[in-house]
Amino acid sequence: MKNVPYSFILRRLATILAIVTLSLCLTAAITGILLSFYYEPTAGGAYNSLRIIKSEIPNGWMIQRIHQIAGQGLIATSLVEIVVMFLGEKFRPSWLTAWISGILLTLSAIALSWTAMLLDWTQLGYWRFQIELGTLEVIPVIGSLLRDILTGGGAVNTVTVAHLYTLHSYVLSIGALVLAIIHLGGLLLQEKEEKQTLMETEENLSFSE
Numbered sequence: 001m002k003n004v005p006y007s008f009i010l011r012r013l014a015t016i017l018a019i020v021t022l023s024l025c026l027t028a029a030i031t032g033i034l035l036s037f038y039y040e041p042t043a044g045g046a047y048n049s050l051r052i053i054k055s056e057i058p059n060g061w062m063i064q065r066i067h068q069i070a071g072q073g074l075i076a077t078s079l080v081e082i083v084v085m086f087l088g089e090k091f092r093p094s095w096l097t098a099w100i101s102g103i104l105l106t107l108s109a110i111a112l113s114w115t116a117m118l119l120d121w122t123q124l125g126y127w128r129f130q131i132e133l134g135t136l137e138v139i140p141v142i143g144s145l146l147r148d149i150l151t152g153g154g155a156v157n158t159v160t161v162a163h164l165y166t167l168h169s170y171v172l173s174i175g176a177l178v179l180a181i182i183h184l185g186g187l188l189l190q191e192k193e194e195k196q197t198l199m200e201t202e203e204n205l206s207f208s209e
Contacts, residue, residue, distance in 0.1 A: 010088030011191060014098075017081040018184040021105065024074040025180045028112075029173055031067035035060075039119075041165035043158040046121035071113055074176070078106040098186035101179050108176040115168040118161060129156060 038057055040049040053060035082102055118129040137143045152159030
């Protein structure tokens with residue numbers, strides 16, 4: 001009986017975190033769409049367009065800041081939820097959908113942050129990305145291929161920014177949003193099934209008495 005409150009708290013916490021994760025995904029998506037109206041995904045225009053968004057567009061700085069906070073919060077929340085699901089033994093087969101979607105969502109959130117490092121076209125972002133490309137190149141077999149896909153087969157330039165922008169804004173963002181919905185749906189469905197199982201167990205015990 002002592003394990004029931006503990007399990008209930010973890011189960012409820014996992015569901016709450018899934019709702020927060022979905023809310024952060026929606027917030028990042030909406031603010032990202034607003035930013036895309038003014039953002040220019042080119043090597044020369046990225047920095048200037050973000051400067052204009054911050055200084056000239058009404059509430060542009062706030063929208064960009066909310067977008068950044070939502071992205072960072074998505075990583076933190078998804079990582080915490082993985083820990084909560086692990087402690088609550090939600091990695092068992094009956095929770096497979098929620099478990100797999102949660103892991104993929106966490107990876108997508110990290111990938112979103114990774115692809116955004118060059119989109120502001122600052123010196124820090126540029127040299128960080130160069131270091132990351134060097135790390136990718138040492139991956140056996142596919143390292144050079146990944147580098148060519150990201151950079152466009154040459155140096156880090158406008159094509160690279162366009163590729164990262166496409167991955168960030170379309171592929172990963174849509175993927176993260178879909179995974180967040182699947183993850184929350186999986187948790188709610190499995191929680192409903194668990195409640196039904198508990199009710200059936202209590203009914204059987206009452207009949208046996």
